[in-house]
Amino acid sequence: MAKAKTLYSCTECGDTLSKWQGQCPSCHAWNTLVETIAGVAAPSRYSALSVVSQVVSLAAVEAVEDERVATGIGELDRVLGGGVVKGGVVLIGGDPGIGKSTLLLQALSGMSAAHRTLYVSGEESARQIALRAHRLQLDAADLQLLAEIQLEKILATLNEHKPFIAVIDSIQTVYSEALQSAPGSVAQVRECAAQLTRYAKQTGTVIFLVGHVTKEGALAGPRVLEHIVDTVLYFEGDTSSAFRLVRAFKNRFGAVNELGVFAMTDKGLKGVSNPSAIFLSGHSADVPGSCVMVTQEGTRPLLVEIQALVESSPSPNPRRLSVGLEQNRLAMLLAVLHRHAGLACYDQDVFINAVGGVRINEPAADLPLLLAIVSSFKNKAMQDKLVVFGEVGLAGEIRPVQRGQERLKEAAKLGFTRAIVPAANKPRQAIAGMDVIAVERLQDAVAYLREQG
Numbered sequence: 001m002a003k004a005k006t007l008y009s010c011t012e013c014g015d016t017l018s019k020w021q022g023q024c025p026s027c028h029a030w031n032t033l034v035e036t037i038a039g040v041a042a043p044s045r046y047s048a049l050s051v052v053s054q055v056v057s058l059a060a061v062e063a064v065e066d067e068r069v070a071t072g073i074g075e076l077d078r079v080l081g082g083g084v085v086k087g088g089v090v091l092i093g094g095d096p097g098i099g100k101s102t103l104l105l106q107a108l109s110g111m112s113a114a115h116r117t118l119y120v121s122g123e124e125s126a127r128q129i130a131l132r133a134h135r136l137q138l139d140a141a142d143l144q145l146l147a148e149i150q151l152e153k154i155l156a157t158l159n160e161h162k163p164f165i166a167v168i169d170s171i172q173t174v175y176s177e178a179l180q181s182a183p184g185s186v187a188q189v190r191e192c193a194a195q196l197t198r199y200a201k202q203t204g205t206v207i208f209l210v211g212h213v214t215k216e217g218a219l220a221g222p223r224v225l226e227h228i229v230d231t232v233l234y235f236e237g238d239t240s241s242a243f244r245l246v247r248a249f250k251n252r253f254g255a256v257n258e259l260g261v262f263a264m265t266d267k268g269l270k271g272v273s274n275p276s277a278i279f280l281s282g283h284s285a286d287v288p289g290s291c292v293m294v295t296q297e298g299t300r301p302l303l304v305e306i307q308a309l310v311e312s313s314p315s316p317n318p319r320r321l322s323v324g325l326e327q328n329r330l331a332m333l334l335a336v337l338h339r340h341a342g343l344a345c346y347d348q349d350v351f352i353n354a355v356g357g358v359r360i361n362e363p364a365a366d367l368p369l370l371l372a373i374v375s376s377f378k379n380k381a382m383q384d385k386l387v388v389f390g391e392v393g394l395a396g397e398i399r400p401v402q403r404g405q406e407r408l409k410e411a412a413k414l415g416f417t418r419a420i421v422p423a424a425n426k427p428r429q430a431i432a433g434m435d436v437i438a439v440e441r442l443q444d445a446v447a448y449l450r451e452q453g
Contacts, residue, residue: 006035006036007035007036008020008021008033008034008035008036009033009034009036009186009187009222010024010026010027010029010032010033010222011032011033011034011186011221011222011223012024012027012029012032012222012223013026013027013029013223013224014186014190014222014223014224015027016036017033020033020035021033034185034186036181036185036186036187066085066086066088066253067085067086068081068082068083068084068085069083069084069085069086069111069115069164069206070082070083071083071084071107071110071111072107072110072111073103073106073107073110073269073271074271075246075260075261075262075271075272076103076107076246076260076271078258078260078300079233079246079247079248079258079259079260080231080233080248080251080253080254081248081251081253081254081255081258082254084165084206085206085230085253086204086205086206087200087201087203087204087205087206088200088206088207088230088231088252088253089196089197089200089206089207089209089228089229089230089231090206090207090208090209090229090230090231090232090233091171091208091209091211091219091225091226091229091231091232091233092104092208092209092210092211092232092233092234092235092246093210093211093212093213093219093232093233093234093235094213094234094235094236095213095217095235096212098235098237098244099235099244099262099264099269100169100210100235101124101132101169101210102132102136102268102269103246103262103268103269104119104167104169104208104210105119105129105132105133105136105138105140105167106136106138106268106269108143108165108167109133109138109139109140109143111164111165112139112140112141112142112143113139113142115163115164115165116144116161116162116163116164116165117142117143117144117163117164117165117166118144118145118146118157118158118161118163118165118166118167119143119144119145119146119166119167119169120146120147120148120154120157120166120167120168120169121145121146121147121169122147122148122149122168122169122170122173122174123169123170123173124147124169125147126145126147129145129147130145136267136268137267138268144161144163149173149174149175149183150174150175150176150177151174151175151176151177151191151192151195151196152176152177154168154174154196155195155196155199158199158203158205162203162205163205164205164206165205165206165207165208166205166206166207166208167207167208167210168196168207168208168209168210169210170209170210170211170212171189171192171193171196171209171210171211171221171225172184172189172211172212172220172221174188174192175188175192176188176191176192176195178191179191184212184220184221186221186222189221189222189225190221190222190224190225190228193209193225193228193229194228196209197228197229209229211225219232226249226250229250230250230251230252230253231248231250231251231252231253231254232248232249232250232251233246233247233248233249234246234247234249236357236358236359237357238357241357242263242264242265243261243262243263243264243272243278243356243357244261244262244263244264244269245259245260245261245262245357245358246259246260246261246262247259247260247297248298255298255299256298257297257298258297258298258299258300259275259297259298259300259302261275261278275300275302276302276303276304276410276414278356279302279303279304279305279354279355279356279358280292280303280304280305280355286381286382286383286384287381288375288376288378288379288380288381289307289308289309289310289372289373289375289376290305290306290307290308290372290375290381290382291305291306291308291368291369291371291372291375291382291386291388292304292305292306292368292386292387292388292416293305293306293360293364293365293367293368293387293388293389294364294387294389294407294408294410294411295358295360295362295364295365295389296362296364296401296402296403296406296407301403301406301407301409301410301411302358302410303387303410303411303414303416304354304355304356304358304360305354305355305356306325306352306353306354306355306365306368306369306372307352307353307354307355307372308350308351308352308353308369308372308373308375308376309349309350309351309376310345310348310349310350310351310373310376310377311348311349311351312347312348312349313347313348313349315349318345318346318347318348318349318350319349319350319351320334320349320350321349321350321351321352322351322352322353323352323353323354324352324353324354324357324358324359324360325352325354325359325360325365325369326361329363329366330350330352330369332394333366333369333370333392334350334373336370336392336393336394336396336442337370337373337374337442339396340395340396340441340442340443341370341374341396341442341443341446342443343373343374343377343446345373345377348377350373352369352372352373362401363391363392363399363401364389364390364391364401365389366390366391366392367388367389367390367391367392367398367420367422367442367445368388368389368390370392370442370445370446371388371420371445371446371449374446374449375449378450380449382449382452383418383452385415385416385417385418386416386417386418386419386420387407387408387411387416387418387419387420388419388420388421388445389401389404389407389419389421389425390420390421390422390425390439390445391422392442396441396442396443397440397441397442398422398423398439398440398441398442398444398445399422399424400422400423400424400425401422401425404421404422404424404425404427405425405427408421408427408431408434408436409431411434412431412432412433412434416434417433417434417435418434418435418436418437419434419435419436419437420437420439420445420448421436421437421438421439422438422439422440423438423439423440425438426438
């Protein structure tokens with residue numbers, strides 16, 4: 001009997017090697033080669049590629065907007081860009097137990113009354129899915145269920161029932177008989193995802209793929225998996241918290257970095273209509289080291305409280321700890337604060353936290369972060385009902401951010417009366433009930449806080 005040939009595939013770029021080595025020669029990533037068994041592909045899998053496709057002029061292609069179909073869950077529709085699109089493939093990942101299967105089961109149950117739906121479970125039995133639906137009190141009379149992990153049987157069932165939307169839970173458990181490697185391997189995940197995506201494009205079926213994540217939080221399997229699908233969603237948040245965040249990292253049919261906020265209840269995941277209330281701690285009195293900022297998540301402005309704690313360090317190497325914001329940017333901003341505002345923190349421990357477990361990646365958090373540090377260092381609370389946003393440059397200038405007008409309107413809607421913003425973001429027309437203080441330099445913002453204190 002011939003011995004199976006072993007190959008090593010890179011999880012980042014998908015390149016294959018005959019021998020293992022520490023660094024992938026194609027993408028230069030370290031420790032990304034995993035062992036897989038080379039399988040002989042069936043000749044009929046790509047037989048359609050032998051047919052010559054017709055070349056058309058781009059101007060002759062009719063540009064028609066894709067019709068959106070709502071899932072019935074408002075926050076999920078927001079992240080998807082308004083609903084699902086026919087033939088769209090959505091990959092959703094997250095930590096175990098965070099609510100991926102619960103959210104999709106709720107969505108399919110709500111859509112089953114008007115559309116054909118199919119839930120393919122590779123990890124749980126049909127009885128377990130039924131118990132979950134009963135516990136969540138879902139009307140699943142029209143929801144079709146299939147407990148199967150073989151790709152060929154799943155495709156045959158899809159061809160027979162022709163559902164409008166199908167869920168594959170999860171892609172790491174599905175395997176194809178055309179390959180000899182085990183389910184979850186690089187080759188199996190890549191091939192099964194490609195076959196399901198091809199089916200979705202040919203038939204117009206909406207397919208949701210549930211993906212496992214690694215201990216670092218990235219989607220398990222080859223990175224090419226994220227390139228194959230149309231939309232990539234990530235669940236964020238701690239399983240011990242009652243709130244879950246769903247963020248879009250890729251969306252061919254909508255805005256990228258859109259955010260949906262859910263609350264986990266005994267009846268499943270419920271959308272949060274006012275997510276800014278989650279990220280504001282609601283102090284009974286003003287406290288030092290607290291600054292409220294307006295961040296932009298996709299098309300949604302959110303108010304988030306940034307907290308800072310500055311304390312004398314007993315160690316010759318002071319600590320710099322940031323939760324929810326970028327650690328390296330914190331070190332850079334502390335240097336800018338020293339150079340252009342005269343506030344030295346080289347002998348201070350600095351701790352930064354974004355309330356509510358949200359992660360802020362945009363530079364608009366620079367100015368509120370520095371003002372929270374100044375407030376904690378001076379032990380003076382900032383004004384009540386004050387919001388701040390703005391990017392800080394290395395030269396100490398306050399640079400404008402996008403959608404400044406929408407940020408100020410959202411803050412005014414929630415009762416805030418003052419705002420410190422970049423001079424370029426000052427609105428041309430006054431916003432009712434909002435006093436806007438425009439600053440051009442970091443020292444101007446710090447001087448304003450000292451005057452008010």
